Amino acid sequence: MPHIDNDVKLDFKDVLLRPKRSTLKSRSEVNLMRSFVFRNSKQSYSGIPVIAANMDTVGTFEMAKELCKHLAASSGMGSSDLEQLVQILEALPEVRYICLDVANGYSEDFVEFVKVVRKRFPQHTIMAGNVVTGEMVEELILSGADIIKVGIGPGSVCTTRQKTGVGYPQLSAVMECADAAHGLNGHIISDGGCSCPGDVAKAFGAGADFVMLGGMLAGHTESGGDLIKRDGKQYKLFYGMSSDLAMKKYAGGVADYRASEGKTVEVPFKGPVERTVRDLLGGIRSTCTYVGAAKLKELSRRTTFIRVTQQLNPVFGAEGR
Numbered sequence: 001m002p003h004i005d006n007d008v009k010l011d012f013k014d015v016l017l018r019p020k021r022s023t024l025k026s027r028s029e030v031n032l033m034r035s036f037v038f039r040n041s042k043q044s045y046s047g048i049p050v051i052a053a054n055m056d057t058v059g060t061f062e063m064a065k066e067l068c069k070h071l072a073a074s075s076g077m078g079s080s081d082l083e084q085l086v087q088i089l090e091a092l093p094e095v096r097y098i099c100l101d102v103a104n105g106y107s108e109d110f111v112e113f114v115k116v117v118r119k120r121f122p123q124h125t126i127m128a129g130n131v132v133t134g135e136m137v138e139e140l141i142l143s144g145a146d147i148i149k150v151g152i153g154p155g156s157v158c159t160t161r162q163k164t165g166v167g168y169p170q171l172s173a174v175m176e177c178a179d180a181a182h183g184l185n186g187h188i189i190s191d192g193g194c195s196c197p198g199d200v201a202k203a204f205g206a207g208a209d210f211v212m213l214g215g216m217l218a219g220h221t222e223s224g225g226d227l228i229k230r231d232g233k234q235y236k237l238f239y240g241m242s243s244d245l246a247m248k249k250y251a252g253g254v255a256d257y258r259a260s261e262g263k264t265v266e267v268p269f270k271g272p273v274e275r276t277v278r279d280l281l282g283g284i285r286s287t288c289t290y291v292g293a294a295k296l297k298e299l300s301r302r303t304t305f306i307r308v309t310q311q312l313n314p315v316f317g318a319e320g321r
Contacts, residue, residue: 010307011169012203015307030294030296031295033296039146071095127145131152134179138180153168190211204299205299220276
């Protein structure tokens with residue numbers, strides 16, 4: 001029999017963070033650095049835990065130079081993927097992170113694939129996903145993953161929810177999956193659903209160790225794709241990796257047995273990504289000052305969410321000049 005879960009599940013748009021008394025005098029006092037030791041690889045990480053999505057229009061080498069000092073090798077679980085992954089990591093021994101990314105992280109074959117990759121690369125840090133529930137987070141961590149990607153359908157160019165009816169509100173998914181992961185000394189990435197710096201702060205407040213961004217980093221100089229000029233304006237393409245365009249580019253088209261689960265959009269050109277990153281990090285620092293968190297690590301402990309029916313005053317539109 002079908003079952004209805006009547007527990008309230010919330011998205012970023014459904015909540016605001018409650019301000020609290022603080023001793024911080026300035027947002028410049030806030031430390032956004034995080035340090036982790038990963039459960040299975042035993043590797044250590046130190047940095048600002050914001051990640052560019054592993055999409056070819058966002059996760060470029062140019063973007064990586066701006067965002068971080070580590071590149072993760074991304075792989076699916078097709079018949080040739082493991083062989084290709086081995087070749088990449090042998091050619092680039094400095095890459096110590098592996099991202100195993102499939103649309104449906106609930107597949108038993110995917111769990112077995114994670115075990116195979118862990119056995120083959122015992123000292124690499126493995127990210128795996130995507131899932132949205134605690135029990136699958138636990139299974140993937142126990143199978144060898146260190147960091148679990150959380151999110152099904154929240155991305156701005158993802159159409160999984162429209163095509164399949166499957167998904168989970170992202171804020172609740174992050175809270176539940178973080179609780180499961182941290183109980184096993186694992187970590188999670190909130191993947192998708194952030195449209196502004198406030199959403200990123202909410203993801204960290206909900207317990208995410210890392211936040212992955214796609215649409216917010218699209219359309220920049222460092223983003224992939226050609227610059228499109230039309231009617232005196234400039235654009236860059238941004239598309240889901242399960243879209244018709246991506247499938248034609250990498251798999252010769254959408255297979256007969258499946259549907260496209262992504263869309264293609266033209267994003268207004270935004271220039272260098274540095275300004276967007278500064279705006280993002282400034283917003284998170286400001287969040288921390290509002291709730292009295294001197295360090296990003298403290299944000300989730302200082303977070304109280306308030307359910308709302310409206311976040312913004314829309315009288316002059318979403319953005320001012």
